[in-house]
Amino acid sequence: MEAWDIEARGLTKKFGSFTAVRDLTLRVPRGVIFGFLGPNGSGKSTTVKLLTGLLTPTAGDALIAGEPVTVENVAIRRKIGVLPEDDALFRALTIWEHLEMSGPLYGLKREETESRATQLLRHLDLWQERETYVEQASFGMRKKCALALALLHNPRVLFLDEPFEGIDPGSSRNIKDMLLTLAQKGATIFLTSHILEVVERLVGQYAIIIDGEIVCQQTVEETINAGRTLEDVYFQFAGRPAMEELAWLG
């Protein structure tokens, strides 16, 4: 039997009468980078929140390494690292204080926390800005800080919601290399992104979600073997918004 690191069984989330995610079922094996694609408002971030316990599903189950994801299951949260949609940072703390605070919560000693934090911030080109308050940090700096927090405790499963959004090309390259190395070492990575070229080069498997439902799930290899690109598949399902003639512009 294959070991699934991430598993969703009939996951559904309703907000009042609106269904954000409908009967979502997916399985991600260990050591795979999984791309989760879809247009804005299709349910990507809600799915990430359901899989990480930030939201409670209306129906269905989310499992990480075979264990159910619930708010009471603290052990699960030690296994996962999350870069959420909203970064989830404390605005009045500095970047360094975030890392300094988080390490001990995951059982890291102070020296170990400082050593890992230093390396991570250098890798993400954030070392010089470590004393910047989050509320004064740029969008990209906040993203990198949240990414460093997700990685600090060396999680088995990583959830990254739009990790390349607002990141400069140099750091973006570093992050991509780091993710590939992590996956080679056995970590499972679940990432959402709108940058299809990056996803195509990085992921092994992907799924496309439209209006809360998965409409396509396959490996990148299958796509290439069919003589298609990820962009072709994406537009086949997601389509393109109609172009308006903005004659008044310019």
Add this chain to the structure above:
Amino acid sequence: MAGVRLILKYQWKAYWRRFMRAGQLTQSDMLLLLLLGALLIFKLPPVFRRAARELAIGQTVVMDQLLFALAAAWLYPRIEIAIISINPKDLIRFPLTINSMLLVRIGSFFISPAAMIITAGSLLGALPLHASPRPFIGIAAAILFFVMAASLGLSLSHMMSSAALRIRLMIVTAIVIVPLGAVLFAGGREAPRRLASIVQFTPMRLVTSAATAPNYRTALLSLMALTGCAALALLLLRWSFSRSLSDQETNRPRSNRAASLIRFPGRLGGLVRKEQDYFRKLPTVWIGLLVTLAYSQIFWFGAPHPVTFQAIILIVFSINMALSTNSFGLDEPPEINRYLLFPLRGRDILLGKNLGFVIVVWLQLSVTLPFAFWRLGWREVFIGLIEAAALSFAYMGWGNMDSVSAPYKMRFYRDSGGGSIFDALIGMTLCSLPGVAIIYLTRFNSELLAVKIASLLALTALVYLGSLHFAGRKFERDRQKIISRLS
């Protein structure tokens, strides 16, 4: 002007939408407001009549008191910005002049129901002046006085938004409040009389002296002085507003930060430090410190009655009440998400917040301890510490349940503005009970004192542990509701 009107229209919509969504006016609040309203309707007319009778014969005591209460109410802008939806700083992107933005700012303030009530109350409060010897001059003076008070209130709010002005304001406040508080505390029962004599030297006295002046020349002089004060207040309003727009919060080097007051050991240390960081950005924390500083001054002149020491502990806890009863109030929704991502149970998060609260309040109290030890002796200090411990348990016990049941938004550098008045009154009464009980036991019922106090302490500790457990579970269960109320 069209732009100002348009923004105010949307400000109005956004304010009320937020007000209704946050459920800030609960049914119990409505009941309490009705009761208060009824009390005001039945209580105020006799006060107005008395003020009018006094003014008619040239006396001003009641009218002075009325004006003092209204001036205090106009300081309300320090609170109000917590629930204003469009921040004045966000208006910079629009092609508006500073004066237009200031109009938006002033207009936005009057959107809130509390501001409407204060305005209506002020206009009603000016009514008794019609019975004074110079009614028109008196009413004109009252209006000028309210303009001045409102401008000062709004200016204060702007100054709190600017890092540089905030520090200066705090220094000035400390210089004024500490000696003033010391004089009042030392006065004991004489305090109200001393306060009344201080009021004689404030602009509100100009209103009553204009209304009761023996001749037109004196009345006009008072009116001119008030006009000057109001003009100065308006200039201050314009200046403070433009400063608040242009001042950016600057990055301070860490070595200058007073944040890490106490480094709490253990895995929750970082969370406790974060809470201290957040709490020290609330004016109430500094007000509590100023109160203890002011009280401590009276020890220089001799030993006060020990009950005043116990009373000051009660007062300091009540000043800091919002820190325990609304522990998530300073957290933005993404910050709540971060708590949920940490490998912590709800009770651990609340424990971190409680420890932050205890450290901050006990630091405020620590100012008086050496003085109390010096003048009152170790026994009174020990009883005071027991009282503080019992109050800590009570405030955190009630506060944890309140924090997860009815959280409301708070902002840095603003007074806590929101939450249920009903809950606050019940909370303050219940949480103060252990302190009141200890005062009663030590002063009037000292038989088996140690046993009684130990039992009381154990009971409050037990209540606290229970609340930590239940509130922790409730936080885990209702996290989305909490996020929604804080958004």
